[in-house]
Each structure stands twice: as structure tokens, then as C-alpha cells.
Amino acid sequence: MNDRAQNHSLGHAFLVLLKRDLLLAVRNRGELANPLLFYFIVATLFPLGVTSDPQTLATMAAGVLWIAALLATLLSLDNLFRSDFDDGSLELIMLSPYPSTVLVLAKVLAHWLVTGLPLLLATPLLAVLMAVPDDARGTLWLTLALGTPVLSLVGAIGVALTVGLRRGGALLSLLILPLYVPVLIFGANAVGASAAGLPVTGQLYMLSAFLILALSLAPLATAAALRISID
């Protein structure tokens, strides 16, 4: 097989795997809604539990929304490889002659499309609820748009490491949450700065750098971790 034909088939494998995961998500609609509902509920607990005063809410809104998005992602991560591990599909993926990094990327992309993207779409509504200042809403959305793919990519490493364990859930949080800290800091900080009328290009560049770093290295680490998990 020449190189072009092989690249073509690799692209085909990527698309078929992506389509499969999206199809599975649509067929298990109940699970699809969980992270989004979680995001909504956590965000609405704050006005109820802390204060409904718009000024106080506005100061903590960015942090609250970011943490809610982060926890919602964490909640959905276990599904990423668990069912494939249980029913043997993961072995098929790892036995594919194509690079497992690319196949892993297809799965992570599917995960982001069914969890990260809905969170992103719900954010403008929650931003109003949390009284995020008008100027900062665009920034909040942009930081989440850059940040949620990083959450999925980095999370995949943790899931790949813990998928072989029966009760990997708690361990997964301990492994992954510290790695989410830089994204959280720059994401929430950018929104605060933007509300104060300060430039935020620095933070956005930093988040873009995180995204590129995660995009290039996380699939490698995930594929290696999966190989260890199924050994």
C-alpha cells in the first residue's frame, strides 16, 4: 500500500471511530445530558447558597463557572474508555495497525463534542444568571472554548491510566485535578481582568499554548497509558 492510500485509510479510520462515538452518545441520550445538567445545577447553587447580590456574584462568577465546567468534564471522563475496556473494543483499537495516538484523538474529540461543546453553548445563559459583566462575557466564552478541549485531552491521560482499576473514580480526580489548575488559573484570571477593563491577550495566548501542548502531547501519553492498562 502506498503512503497516500494509507493516509487516506487512517483518515477513514479516524472518521469512522469519531462517528461511532457520536452515534453511541446519541443512542445513550441519558448519559449525554448528565454533564450539562451538572454544570447548570452547580452554577445555580451559588446564587442560592451564597448570595443573590449581582455585585458579589459578578466577582466570583468566572471562578464558579470555570470550576463547574471542570467538574462536569471530570464527571463525564470515566465513560471515555470504560465501556470500550469492558467490552473488548479497546483491544481492537490497540490492535489496529494505525497509530493509536490518532485513534485516541478521535475518541477525545468525540468526548469534547458531546461534553465540552454543550457546556460552551450553555455558558452565555449561565453568564447572565451569574451576573458576569457584559464586557467579560466574550472573554469567559473564549477562555472556555480554549480551555475545555484541554480538559478533555489531559483528562484522557488520567482515564487511560485508571481504566484497568475497578474503582478508579476517586484516583482519577486526584490525578487529574492538579493538572487542571494552570488552565483554571489563566481562564478565571482572564475573565477577572477583562471585567476590570484590562487586556487579556496574555492569558488567551497562554491558554492557546496549553491547548497546542495538550493536543500534541496528550494523545501520545494517553496511548502509552492505554497500552499499560490493557497489558
Place this chain on the structure above:
Amino acid sequence: MNQPILTEATEPMLAATGLACFRGDRLLFENLDLGVAAGQALQVRGPNGCGKTTLLRILCCLTTPEEGTISWYGRTVGSRDPDYLRDLRYVGHADGVKLALTPRENLRVAMALDTRVEEAALESALADVALEDFMDVPCQTLSAGQRRRVGLARLVLGGPRLWLLDEPFTSLDAAGGDIVRGLIEGHLQRGGCAVLTSHQPIRIDAARSTSIDLAT
């Protein structure tokens, strides 16, 4: 098609030398040598827990052996060697069938991971395992034996030369067992080779099958 069998029969297609494997602290086997020639099936026997599945997983590079090497056509296979992986098909205990998908969708995904196959080929493969009437119903409505057949349908597509089958006859009825036996015999006749584990006698032509007992 039959020509290569005569010339290559003496030379093993798949050979493993000095394999050793531990599970935890327990030694499963060591100094294990095996060879399978074209047109031959090797049955791996032994009691539960003696390492049959592990041996199969070693042969398909899912598990790394403590010691030993595997060679394919005389060439030592590295870890995750794409050319070797393209030549083999592994059907494990879990058959990699997604219950929410139909047999056709399952097979399409499983094949896309390996090579490109036409839609018509998918249908004929499912017909080969007698699932032509169940192609488009979700696998969760199928019986265990039918799901097993969905997993086994992968064997006939894309022309892999080495089949690694872990208990291919589990949950199959008599007719299903005959289908699988027929598939294996056809594969051997075409000059392919197979390694399989099974508790039952596999009833394949004695000239074409050898066996190895891990307990001894």
C-alpha cells in the same frame, strides 16, 4: 492458491522462541517454543488459569512477554509492528461488540480500524456467520451466541493470514460451531494459519492441526 502450502509447510509462518510470562509473582510458562506452518492450526490446551489467553495476547502484542521473541515469516516482530498487526486478526474473550450498535455498524467500525472494506463485503461476511437477517437490529437484542458471531465475522474480511482465536466456540450452538469450524478450515486451505484455545476438541482435520499443552 494451494501452491504455497506445499512449499512453505516445513517453514513455520509464525514462530515463538523462549517465551516466558509471569502474572504477578506466579510463573505461567517459560522456555515455551512454538511454530505454526501455513495451512495449520495450533490448539493451545490446558486447565483454567494456565495462561492460554495470556499466550494469545502475547502473540498479538497486547501483552509483553518477560522473555522470548515472536517471528513472522522469519522476521522478528517488534512491539506493535504495523505490518504484523495488519496480517493478524484477534478475537478475544470479549468480542468488542457494542450493544447499542447494529452488527453492520459494529463490523464497519472494527474493519475501518484495520483496512478499508466495501459495504457489500460487510454484508457477505455477516451472511457467512448466518446473521443476514439481523444485520440492522441493535446487538442488545441479540443472544450471546449471535453477538459472538458478530465478533467472528471480522475474520473473513481483509484477508488476514494469522487468526488468533480465544475460545471461539463459547456460547455458540452446534450450527454456530460448525460455521466457525468451516471458516477455520477454509482459512487453512487458503494457506493461512490459526492459533486457538478451546476446551472442546476442535474436530479439525488432524493433518492440519497440532496442539500444545501449557500444563506440561
